[in-house]
Amino acid sequence: MEDLPAKLSSRPKERPTSEFIHRNLRRHCDYSGNVKTEITGVLYHEMTHIWQWNGNGRASGGLIEGIADFVRLKAGYAPSHWVAPGQGNRWDQGYDITARFLDYCNSLKNGFVAELNMKMKNGYSNDFFAQLLGKTVDQLWSDYKAKFN
Numbered sequence: 167m168e169d170l171p172a173k174l175s176s177r178p179k180e181r182p183t184s185e186f187i188h189r190n191l192r193r194h195c196d197y198s199g200n201v202k203t204e205i206t207g208v209l210y211h212e213m214t215h216i217w218q219w220n221g222n223g224r225a226s227g228g229l230i231e232g233i234a235d236f237v238r239l240k241a242g243y244a245p246s247h248w249v250a251p252g253q254g255n256r257w258d259q260g261y262d263i264t265a266r267f268l269d270y271c272n273s274l275k276n277g278f279v280a281e282l283n284m285k286m287k288n289g290y291s292n293d294f295f296a297q298l299l300g301k302t303v304d305q306l307w308s309d310y311k312a313k314f315n
């Protein structure tokens with residue numbers, strides 16, 4: 167979520183403090199949709215930051231946040247205010263935009279996001295997309311935009 171401190175996004179192995187989670191949840195309690203669904207979704211997102219890899223700090227914050235929202239999406243807690251598939255200007259714009267794109271990539275190869283995360287243990291390169299899917303991330307983004315627009 168946009169209220170996540172940048173410091174935490176760039177170093178996701180730091181555990182969110184209970185104070186931080188409470189602050190985040192309080193903000194979401196103003197949300198007019200299904201509060202229980204929203205809170206559960208936020209927890210999926212934040213818990214992902216605990217176990218995901220960040221390429222030793224070399225992966226972009228947009229990708230890190232996108233993976234966290236992808237996990238939320240696959241858990242069934244994508245809220246109605248998220249963008250539809252095919253939206254956004256850049257694949258690593260973050261959050262729901264990147265989550266939708268990663269969902270498309272994962273549809274090409276089941277388990278893609280989990281494999282990408284494993285490769286991000288010791289470093290990061292956009293070439294990971296080509297290694298796993300046989301196309302550059304820019305080509306994948308073009309295909310994705312063409313499919314949904």
Ligand SMILES: [Zn+2]
Pocket residue numbers: 167170175211212215231234
């Ligand atoms: Zn986050």
